[in-house]
Amino acid sequence: MQWIIRFSGFVSATLVMIVLAPSLQSFHPAEAIRSHIHIDGQLRFPAAIPHRSSYRRASTFRNAAGCEPVRNSGDVCDPSLVHVALTLDLDYLRGSIAAVHSILQHSSCPESVFFHFLVSDTSLKTLVGSTFPKLKFRVHYFDPEIVRRLISTSVRQALEQPLNYARNYLAEILEPCVRRVIYLDSDLVVVDDVAKLWNTSLEQKTIGAPEYCHANFTKYFTAGFWSNPVYSSVFSDRNPCYFNTGVMVIDLVKWREFGYTKRIEKWMEVQKLDRIYDLGSLPPFLLVFAGHVAPIDHGWNQHGLGGDNVVGSCRDLHPGPVSLLHWSGSGKPWLRLDSKQPCPLDVLWAPYDLHRSWSSSWST
Template identity: 60%
Template sequence: MFKCIEEKMTWFIEISSFMITISIVIILAYPFLPSYPPAEAIKSSDSNPDPLFNYKQSPNFKNSPKCSIIPTSSISTKICNPSLVHISMTLDIKFLRGSVAAIHSIHQHCHCPENLFFHFISSDTNLEPHLEKIFPFLAFKIYYFSPGIVQNKISSSIRQALEHPLNYARNYLADLLEPCVERVIYLDSDIIVVDDISNLWRISLGSTTLGSPEYCHANFTNYFTPKFWSHKKFSRAFHGQRPCYFNTGVMVIDLTKWRKYRYTRKLERWMKIQRVHRIYELGSLPPFLLVFAGKIVPIDQRWNQHGLGGDNLSGSCRNIHAGPVSLLHWSGGGKPWLRLDSGNSCPLDELWARYDLHG
């Protein structure tokens, strides 16, 4: 009898702990969750629609009365309009669900959503009509990125996913986007924004080319191999600097300065050295650290609560860091849509699910 009572008490404690965790997520999310009309299902004439493109249509988000009026104009005119907030993301079929949720969250929390323009980079040629169906109101352009540009420049990484050519598209934003685009926010596809993206856009870069949240408590030496640190011709890249780790999933970039100082070529130079000398293990991130660490504008860490993807091997769940939250980032091996579909989600994945339009 006592054993039965003990088992029931154990079960009760586990359920109570789970409910407390869910409650914390709801409390965290509540201030950021305004009410909007439910998304509408996209009607298809195809009796067997591809499940990859089975999305609901997003609500049409309108500017609040306090927004400056942006005259209705053609896409070609909006591309060069410096009064708009310019955002760049990659589009890939495998991560499309994440991108759609990210776009949805950005619009839902933006006071002036009609003042946004998206610059999408993709190696797929058939995503535009699907995106137009999901977001009929969206102002955007898709730029084609040829994998061949980096195919012979990529070295093997600790995770195969990091070797995907599209991960390196951010290196080429200044070349891909029109010369008239002077500034852009770059965002990864596994993020959710719970603040007005205009607040990030307005951050001053001064004379600097790039801004991103810095994490100076991280052990910077871990991002490079012992061979890198033992050779002065490599490690002198940080001479006179106080380099800190920053995550390239959230960056504000002055494209005019980027083009002027030819930073794409500098990133490619380090990629070439890597293929010969193996000085790092982490894909597209280390070249950015080599070129920009210690030379960026540090943005408030609320704009990149990263690492929520946790460890895909152990299936561990991560909590957000202490402090305010403007952007949640599921960097790491575990993606929220995959964990939700598998029935093995983490508490914060339920917050991501609010913006999911798939299904």
């Protein structure tokens, strides 16, 4: 109930904002990845990162009464843990920190949440540890060269970054004892208990996500794809629906068993030879999984708040419950807030922002 009270307050603040704001390599990646991933290692060329003092230290979040005791504190293989994976890079660091903060704040058992950060610069580990001193987490280095040769141009340059494709390799990156993981993008906040998402039934499917069957599925692929019967026949025996890959629950056991990383890579190889889509890392997931996704309530991905991939226009919430707010699209809330040109709903992201450049009055 506490988050509902906060949310009501944020909505009131939103109305104020509406008034005040303006109109407002030679190896095969799947086979070679184990030898190219270094967990908690050191990079050969560490990039300059924000000083740890750039972020305020978060409060310490403790488990509520009734939480299952964490059996082996800090042990990634503890079966009582909820595993959450996010990418962590300089461009989206502020968003990732806010996402973690939101998860901890709304979790009934925050000490039972284990975070996996996929990075191309492990020096970010120090900043995370200083911002969340009691956080259970591990940093996993993802070598950009593993996927670089497979990446094609996209409608937005940010979608071409190798780290966007790290989610394809979670089954290889995470420890074999991790059987399930929640993957989340870095431009969202969770306003409900993440354990609810964790406990979602996947109905024998490999992944679960909110589906949007009313969306025009054909637009995610080129005319050349649909006119080629070899390509388009991949959907002939299923009823595909669009889903956003920024929020997924993944059964890693099934993923490993059926080799889905290689299946995704094969479609990326097709794309390099014969352009069949224009939009980053999403279409290969649709090609492999659309029509075979366990449906999750739409409240767990109120996406599109960042506008489309070209214009970061303001968007409203979709009808229905809200468990997760997702600024997918080109408009990011921290950039719009800093520029003094926020969209009305950006005020709902601001309380989770721990960056010192933003007014401490927004901290929760």
